């Protein structure tokens with residue numbers, strides 16, 4: 001292997017490298033010393049959201065007028081890459097659930113809703129998640145059954161969501177509901193809030209990502225104010241598809257960071273472990 005650093009891709013400049021370095025310092029100080037213990041505990045302190053908010057990490061790639069740090073989508077990806085690189089995937093998933101919960105509100109929500117939700121989420125005071133999947137609708141998103149019936153100034157929501165990341169801790173839930181007929185043309189997005197009557201959550205146990213709380217959500221005649229509709233009624237599917245594109249890009253960055261972490265751990269191990277009288281890397 002050459003000891004020369006790889007040439008920098010033109011996409012990255014001094015500003016992106018400074019941000020990358022800042023996220024690394026945050027991980028080294030705030031996550032790496034505690035990550036193992038948090039995994040065993042199955043959670044991490046809520047205070048970490050405030051610290052990540054104060055460090056500007058939650059706001060990377062989000063507009064400054066809503067409390068974000070700006071910097072477009074490359075910065076959104078940098079945050080995911082570097083948080084993954086420190087090796088505690090559950091922490092990254094939990095901290096960054098706003099990366100899928102918030103964009104539909106910024107893209108489709110009213111100005112009042114954006115101002116009410118985004119600054120609180122990007123500062124780490126409030127937690128938001130995205131609730132699309134159901135026991136019978138995963139890849140097949142257009143098959144969602146959770147129903148929202150209009151009743152005066154409210155929607156009345158009934159149904160169930162599952163596999164929802166940050167579903168226990170969240171204060172805000174961006175929820176896909178059926179307000180119209182079958183298929184993608186009958187879906188809307190609603191902002192549901194923790195504490196609304198008839199809304200409850202139970203935690204799911206997983207084989208990994210223990211620090212990321214993953215939940216099943218239950219909606220039993222939950223009355224949600226009509227002004228919590230995100231965008232237009234029966235136009236939610238476009239918001240969901242827009243989100244999936246962002247999520248896919250974020251997953252690419254996440255996997256890149258995780259791969260670097262695996263490579264670096266392996267390289268380190270091969271300079272420590274000896275077999276047949278030599279370090280592994282010398283074979």
Ligand SMILES: Cc1cc2nc3c(=O)[nH]c(=O)nc-3n(C[C@H](O)[C@H](O)[C@H](O)COP(=O)(O)OP(=O)(O)OC[C@H]3O[C@@H](n4cnc5c(N)ncnc54)[C@H](O)[C@@H]3O)c2cc1C
Nearest residue numbers: 129130131132133137138139140162163164165166209214
């Ligand atoms: C840890 C974790 C966190 C999650 N977080 C969230 C979250 O925050 N919010 C949320 O809404 N959801 C979340 N999900 C749910 C996730 O989005 C779904 O698991 C995913 O959409 C797949 O749905 P499913 O599990 O029902 O699988 P299914 O849709 O039942 O698919 C099962 C398998 O069949 C394949 N398959 C499906 N359809 C086809 C087809 N037409 N042709 C060929 N193959 C096909 C799939 O690729 C998959 O391998 C999370 C899931 C996990 C495991």
